[in-house]
Amino acid sequence: MTDEELLAAAAALGLRLDRRIARELAAEVERVREAAHRLRELPLEVDTTPFAGETDER
Amino acid sequence: MSADLAFAPAAEIAARVRSRELTARQVVEAFLERIERLQKRLNAFTQILSDLALEQARGIDEAVRAGRAPGPLAGVPVAVKDIIDVAGTATTAGSHVSFHRQAVRDAPVAARLRASGAVLIGKTNLHEFAYGVTNINPHYGPVRNPWDLRRIPGGSSGGSAAAVSAGLCAGAIGTDTGGSIRIPASLCGVVGIKPTYSLVPTGGIVPLSWSLDHAGPFARSVRDLALLLGVMAGRDYLSALEGGRADLVGVRVGVPRTFFWERVDPEVLQLTERAVDGMRQLGAHVVEVELPYAAHAGSAAAVVMSVEATAFHERHLRTHVGDYGADLQVRLLRGFFLQGTDYLTAMRARSFLRQVFTSAFERCDVLAAPATQVAAAAIDEDPDSSAGTSLAMSVQLTRFTNPFNVTGLPALSLPCGFTARGLPVGLQLVGRPYDEGHVLRVGAAYEAAAGWAGRRPALD
Numbered sequence: 001m002t003d004e005e006l007l008a009a010a011a012a013l014g015l016r017l018d019r020r021i022a023r024e025l026a027a028e029v030e031r032v033r034e035a036a037h038r039l040r041e042l043p044l045e046v047d048t049t050p051f052a053g054e055t056d057e058r
Numbered sequence: 059m060s061a062d063l064a065f066a067p068a069a070e071i072a073a074r075v076r077s078r079e080l081t082a083r084q085v086v087e088a089f090l091e092r093i094e095r096l097q098k099r100l101n102a103f104t105q106i107l108s109d110l111a112l113e114q115a116r117g118i119d120e121a122v123r124a125g126r127a128p129g130p131l132a133g134v135p136v137a138v139k140d141i142i143d144v145a146g147t148a149t150t151a152g153s154h155v156s157f158h159r160q161a162v163r164d165a166p167v168a169a170r171l172r173a174s175g176a177v178l179i180g181k182t183n184l185h186e187f188a189y190g191v192t193n194i195n196p197h198y199g200p201v202r203n204p205w206d207l208r209r210i211p212g213g214s215s216g217g218s219a220a221a222v223s224a225g226l227c228a229g230a231i232g233t234d235t236g237g238s239i240r241i242p243a244s245l246c247g248v249v250g251i252k253p254t255y256s257l258v259p260t261g262g263i264v265p266l267s268w269s270l271d272h273a274g275p276f277a278r279s280v281r282d283l284a285l286l287l288g289v290m291a292g293r294d295y296l297s298a299l300e301g302g303r304a305d306l307v308g309v310r311v312g313v314p315r316t317f318f319w320e321r322v323d324p325e326v327l328q329l330t331e332r333a334v335d336g337m338r339q340l341g342a343h344v345v346e347v348e349l350p351y352a353a354h355a356g357s358a359a360a361v362v363m364s365v366e367a368t369a370f371h372e373r374h375l376r377t378h379v380g381d382y383g384a385d386l387q388v389r390l391l392r393g394f395f396l397q398g399t400d401y402l403t404a405m406r407a408r409s410f411l412r413q414v415f416t417s418a419f420e421r422c423d424v425l426a427a428p429a430t431q432v433a434a435a436a437i438d439e440d441p442d443s444s445a446g447t448s449l450a451m452s453v454q455l456t457r458f459t460n461p462f463n464v465t466g467l468p469a470l471s472l473p474c475g476f477t478a479r480g481l482p483v484g485l486q487l488v489g490r491p492y493d494e495g496h497v498l499r500v501g502a503a504y505e506a507a508a509g510w511a512g513r514r515p516a517l518d
Contacts, residue, residue: 013394014376018387024446025388029395032364035357036400039407042354050405 064225075133082115082133129175140181165262182217212245237459240471244429244484255466307341312422329475355461361404368393429484
């Protein structure tokens, strides 16, 4: 994603971005999107739920 | 104040107050004087609660004189990360003044400490909104590492770790969403534990990422850490330490070589290897274990934290984005560019990873690994590079810590040596869910044999 594409996407979301952070934000967006993509490589079973956790008692 | 009192164990301070050898007021005045002297150099505090602390001390001294039990932490000065509500004080979260809130009641964790006789002596500086690891704070200035004032203390609970390390309090409270207790504990040469998810209540604490947030203590010894954690969790962890064996015979220490021992600075690697050897010499059975897919834990942490943090800050981001520091703007805005399916996939990945990690404990009782890849780095306050440095360091410093936020497992960091430059290095010990007692016992045995706990930074 280029800085310009990011600024356009942000404007579509109603966000006013400072151009000075656009480059770093674009890199970070790329990084977390890649992270999200990598998670799809895991062999998740069909019954793996996002909500049940053995240690989540709160 | 004598250095002996500044670095006295919490349990010893409480015993001396209970026996009337010292008054709580004398203790508090001595620590306030030391804070006054060192705050300018360390910048560990955002607020020094002199009046509140002296008022608490008066109540404790009255209780002692009247023969009432003043609590297991009677007169012990404890610092509180300034993201946790303390009644009658502002909770700044290390942020712009537009975010500050005046706390009308204590967070449950602060209330438990206060009820146990602890004196809440100050609110500690942190990375803005606890979202970062350098503790270079645009609103309150950087916290400085007591072992080298030119270096970061680690974060985000850097002020808490620095205050404990420098003898400005006997213990402190922090929060840990991706490593924010264990990283500064490692870099400042103190002991810190992120307990099992939900063991310590997180109400009254400004959230960073609800499903990853944990609260926990810092101390200068595992024994003091057990005392503080027991109060915070409403459990007893001291009995196991006091009645337990001094060796590690019968304990299986798992070493997850893949991922958790990779890309480590050579000095850090050597010191943590020596620590494992030390545990072997204490009788532990050291076994190599596999934690498949461990590298994916960081991905899950990145996605979950990005989305949850952005959700919490969304309204303010839309109206006052300029109130955040440059690195916070980047971290918080990135969450807008992920999708609901990304978040739920990350949450499903957490369930999967929790099962994978928990099954490793069929072969061992605790896991051992470096807490961080590197020791403390230099403070970068250059406005042109500071935000980028902050973002890069988060990825580096949370690599070995955030898997245990993702999985909710209890994880302790304790000193395991010093680099040639004199910088502390931390060993991370991880246990089964709710097995903090075992983790602390193994840590205490190693600590007693290794002898690192007695070292102090040269500040006086």
